Amino acid sequence: MRYIAQENTIQLFEVEDFKPEQTFGCGQCFRWDIQPDGSWFGIAGGEALRLCSTPEGAVFHCTEEKFRQVWARYFDCGRDYAEIRRSLSEDSFGSRAAAFGAGIRILRQDPWETLCTFIFSQCNNIARIKGIVERFCSRFGAPFEADGRMCHAFPEPAEVALLEPEMLEPLRAGYRAEYIVRAARAVVSGEVDFDELSRLPTAELIRQLTQLRGVGEKVAHCTALFGFGKTDAFPIDVWIRRALSRYYADGFDPSIYGDSAGIVQQYMFHYIRNGIEGRQSADGIPD
């Protein structure tokens, strides 16, 4: 991926697969919003960024140093997504989903933030998850100013560990609040060590994540994929399950996609949820 660094902007060009609206809209992140001028503004961990989509790629409003240290990794800039899409040509459903989702990138998010947001996600829709996450950050996250506005970092485990679940009531997260506080305490106690976890093979990482209360297979796979960059993780929710049973009736094994399984999953998920209306069957899955 090539870029031109100017004063406080980074312009990506010759990018085949970099579409903010696809990337931010496919349900992997919850702190990015489109602005009235059409740009995107988001906060990841303790960093904020404004991003503009252009026909050639995208413009990042940040220094080259920030781009190299933070955002290039966050946006998974080293991966050739077009090549992954091409590799799906023999897979009828997978290739249709990938064509529809071209431009999606798997964001490499902070493990703690990812774990929390996907705990919040259970039995919830994106709008509600975003609301819960924003209330969580504005109440318990460190304030900072960026792009001329007040922002809040994602709350640190050490802060959250000191809270009682009842203190999260204003979030309106319901029974999930207790899971968050318990997870924070597990991090602070050292029972959960993200650096150690990041060195584990995916299956073992997922096994350990599911030891946490409120973290099942689905949340663990999402955390592995979006928080640890484990692109062989393959989260299966009710929608993916429905699609797999229809299109892979003879059985399905995500390991056929190897290290791209999680990326294929995102293409499929986005296609299932946002595929062209009018071409859907009764269960809402595109034909």
Add this chain to the structure above:
DNA sequence: GGGCAGGCATCGA
């Protein structure tokens, strides 16, 4: 008001 949602834990067969 009852049903349901991008899930999990618990309980009983």
Add this chain to the structure above:
DNA sequence: TCGATGCCTGCC
């Protein structure tokens, strides 16, 4: 090992 049920909340 599997199916049923409750859980907070918000929307239909």
